[in-house]
Amino acid sequence: MEKKRVLLIASHHVSLIRFRGDFIKSLIDNGFDVFAAAPDYSEEIKQKIKALGATPVEFKLQRTGLNPMKDYKSIQELKSIIKSNKIDLVFPYTVKPVIYGSIAANSCKIPVVSLITGLGYTFTGASSKAKLLQRFNETLYKLSIRKNKCIVFQNKDDYQLLLDRKVIPKDQKVDFVSGSGVNLKQFTFKEKNPTDKVSFLFIARLIKEKGVALYLEASKILKEKYPNAEFHLIGAPETSPTAISEDELRELHDKGIIIFHGKQKDVEKHLHNTDIFVLPSYYREGLPRTTLEACACGNPIITTDSVGCRESVKEGENGFLIEPQNLEALAKPMEYFITHPEKIKEMGINSRKYAEERFDVDIINNDLVNIIKQELNLN
Template identity: 35%
Template sequence: MIAEGHRVTAFAPEDDHDVRRTLAREGCNFEVIEMARTGTNPLADVALLIRMLKAFRRLRPDVVICYTMKPVIYGGIAARWLGIPERHALMTGLGHVFADPEPQGKVRILRRLSIWLYRQALKGVDRIFVYNAADEADLRDFRMVPPETPLIRVAGTGVNLDRFKQSRLPEGTPSFLLIARLLADKGVREYVDAARQLKADWPQARFRIVGPLDPNPTGIQAEEVADWKRSGVVEYCGATDDVRPFLDEASVFVLPSYYREGIPRSILEAMSKGRPVVTTNLPGCADTIEHGVSGYLVPPRDTQALADGMKHFLECPQSISTMGAHARVRAEQIFDIHAVNAHLLSEMGLSRRPSTRASCITKVA
């Protein structure tokens, strides 16, 4: 966007100094917008909406691009109320309240509220970008968007093939890696149970977990993680700002998620590194790999099926390099971040504007 001559301001809820410096080098302004990413406190969300309104009123952007659930909702509402000329939404996944086809109790109430909020935020939006067919269908079926609003499929957020270069596979007994926020919906417990089962026959195999604890209602508590570490079945490596060294040390990437993903970036990064993937056959995850070619797709919440998928690589370790090579080729052909960005800019009309115009484009993430 900056190369096309636009002025860009990025909003985010945390002040990461490395990100701030990187954006500054690119000529992008950065502002912190306080936001409880996983909270459901209505007063906190009203406060977020007020902060969005004040920031947009001050910046007076021509274009607002909102990314992920809360920014899409509250940034979208604020931009509509202020009459900002162009609004776009990137739907990275509808979240856990849409994962269950027949929700009950609190989840059912939250889904109804989410549908209503999406309708307010997406009314009159110029374009909505979706990552998979299931999200596209839900947006239409639940009438969260007007019939005339275009829904455009994109290949997720893409992956930087140069940053995540294909690397040599580790030697010895295959090792497995899961990278995710520690949520039950990410299939972390199923991964631990599968690791426990496989460890009995392959004691030299390594099963690692990388990712932060999460305050989400389905977050796994630190005490449970400590128990896993004491058992010796899995290695918990904590959170990191750079997953590449962990991917380099892994033979196979595993993400048994039933979170209702958009397209998981962690899978794309593993594919770009030349690692085969075991993941679920749910929307989003299933859009990444080819079953039996670059990895295996298994049913969600099925520990035995997950263990069987992982066991293929322990019984036939030579398939790791073959499937990993296919994964890298698929990343190059479909998920190259430069192709994804070019598609987004073209669809939003940002790459066709004269470079002399200094538009203020606000990205809220």
Template identity: 35%
Template sequence: MKLLIVTNVDWFLISHRLVIAKAAAKAGWRVYVACEDTGRGSEISVDGIEFISFSFSRSGTNFLEELKLLRRFRELYRTVNPDVVHHITIKPVVYGSLAAKKEGIKGVVNAISGLGYMFAQGKVGIMQKIVLQLMKIGANRKGISFIFQNKDDRDILTKFNVLNEQNRVKIIKGSGVDLKKFAFYPLPQDNLFKILLPCRMLWDKGVRELREASEILKGNYSQRIQFVLVGMADNDNKAGVPESYLRDWEDGEYVVWMGQQSDMVKFYKDCHIVVLPSYREGLPKTLIEACAIGRPIVTTNAVGCKDCVDEGENGFKVPIKDGVALAEAIRRLVDNPELMKKMGLAGRTKAEIEFNVDDVVNSHLEVYNSLLK
């Protein structure tokens, strides 16, 4: 049984899906992973997994280059000849489904981990319609399973007739969290409350709105709170926040930008509140990790984000692109440490019930096995 997993870059696979690839290999699958090697490919080539360096632009609007990419997908599938191919993120879903159809790959899993930058503004223009139409062509046959992280993304593809009666559809809440690695940890006994933003520095993650909130709060709270930004500046992403913007914002005391970090457990333990004012997500891994460690959350009522928070129970949800409301939600928590503690406990309970990585892994293996029948 050959399983081929295709996604965009190595670091995303490592953080979000490597545990599934390892579990599949342990269950008897011969596992291949194809994605761009940014220097971490060796971390994927473990436990019987074969890594294939396969790079492509995450955006790309040059028609001829996109046709060449489709041919490369077909060549990859002819070489590996998998029984099941698992596409993760939009571009592999679109091109991979078309290539799999042409090459006669019988089992296809399309993981819609959020409809991404193209759909973050809530509008469906010409480019979005082209993407949806290509998805529809690739999905119009037997042996296609879709995995969604939230009902909203499923409903969009249903509305535009991408899904059909031949497709199997399953909702799996995110990539899960290791409840042992991200064990519950009491709030730090510190007079300086740390507000953690753990994500890539992208405009659609709400970086501008968080800066606005930090400036609103600075006058009265500059000695009581600290904003800690942990994540890389993604220069290859259209929504990437320039490093100059981040350097201008941080001062080393009230606002600190730590860049990319490998030990996220440490930062969750050191913080008091986790914030993610994103415009759209699949189901953000950072928020389910925050739940597991026991941190109250301030996020938006955006697709994906809203599924991580029960309003007033383990955090607050504010409108998208509203820095004022974001500042007010942070202030409410900082002024009420007992509420922070209560919400942290509720978040841990939510993680145990809804986000256990073992359940996520088992659900994926069930989908793979179902495609062999």
């Protein structure tokens, strides 16, 4: 029997390796031909995609903002890719690929299994611009995903929101997975043995919605009270309107309040070398990959009791959930770990157990492959 052809559509080529590399391998191991579409491919990522056994395909996409002419061209280009490569099923993820990939595939009468990895800024922001974008995106989602064979969500809050807003009908076929999963062989467990130098780590985009400003304020307060504590921060400076400036980060680093590492590739090493992972995000997450990696490495988690984030914590067992945008609520559990370092080892062990139970990439990819097989009548 001829192999079925699956087209993955991403908004960023790096994510195909970092977040979907194991998934691509799972599809190939299950007898699929895989095509991986993304804009602005680097030669390095192209070669990595080919090494996995997949075919990289490039298309043009304006990742942020709205430009009807460019967006229309993206849809037409995706339609051409689907037809010329005789694609049997399209699997888009993240906002624009889901919307434009779904429109393109449905117009070609090709089945779509779309993955909602979070609803992001437009469903989080309270500004007039965010609300305008929200209404516009709701309309685009209605136009694009209602004909999809299955919509996969990473949390039930996003599903409920789209249901409540009548973006999708009640009879829409949906499924759920626990994020993109984490490779437990790559992100290995290391038992924590903390001293009086308890260390915290924040990894995310350096925008206020991700909670970085709150983390910096908590670091200032706690560093003054507990000089031995360490507050690490990983992330690349951004030009977003809500970004924290690199000058501010460098100043705090030079004063010894934080340890700013900038952008880093070897995340596992930094998770192993620090005690507690902190993500006080109020961005509308799917299920943050960094918290899953922290769980796998054996770090207790402090994150917000909000969409997506809450999925990674069993309250009081492997960490704490806090109220979003509340400095006191963040500083309290951070101080708890400083004054009760013996709890770090125990909660870290529980984090790893939770990762093995729920976030193992093999389990999640197996679920996704089965959904695709079902829609192609291969089960």
